[in-house]
Amino acid sequence: MNVFYDMKRRFALYGFGFAMGIGLVFFFLGGKDASCNWMPNARMLNIIRGKQINYSAEVRKTLITTEIDSLDINAILLNGDIDFSKSQTKNEPCRKYLINGSNNQKDIALTVKVCDSIATIESVKKGVN
Numbered sequence: 001m002n003v004f005y006d007m008k009r010r011f012a013l014y015g016f017g018f019a020m021g022i023g024l025v026f027f028f029l030g031g032k033d034a035s036c037n038w039m040p041n042a043r044m045l046n047i048i049r050g051k052q053i054n055y056s057a058e059v060r061k062t063l064i065t066t067e068i069d070s071l072d073i074n075a076i077l078l079n080g081d082i083d084f085s086k087s088q089t090k091n092e093p094c095r096k097y098l099i100n101g102s103n104n105q106k107d108i109a110l111t112v113k114v115c116d117s118i119a120t121i122e123s124v125k126k127g128v129n
Contacts, residue, residue, distance in 0.1 A: 040082075045077060056120060056123070059124050068126060073110065076100075076101035076103060077112075080099040084097075096112065097112050097114060098110070107126065109123075109125040110124055
């Protein structure tokens with residue numbers, strides 16, 4: 001009977017410590033926009049979105065003449081898939097990435113040039129995926 005009392009006591013102490021740990025994590029990280037992007041695709045998209053985004057003259061013309069708009073581009077930068085085999089990831093000082101995605105039944109491919117503080121969207125192609 002003494003063994004069951006000790007086990008209950010251990011589980012109670014463990015549960016109390018676990019609850020305190022969860023409370024501290026929520027207290028310290030609750031108000032922050034903390035995220036863990038471990039996969040290369042999500043990490044690179046997060047890096048691109050964190051930079052100042054510019055549009056090339058070709059992209060500005062495409063945005064005016066087609067039904068693609070900046071909201072579609074932002075959605076692709078949020079949920080797109082980077083084709084690393086067709087991207088130029090080793091270029092210095094700026095790398096180029098091909099990002100495929102779809103938004104509102106529009107298949108879109110972006111070519112993004114990523115430099116130190118600026119990401120430039122160089123081309124937008126519709127119907128590619």
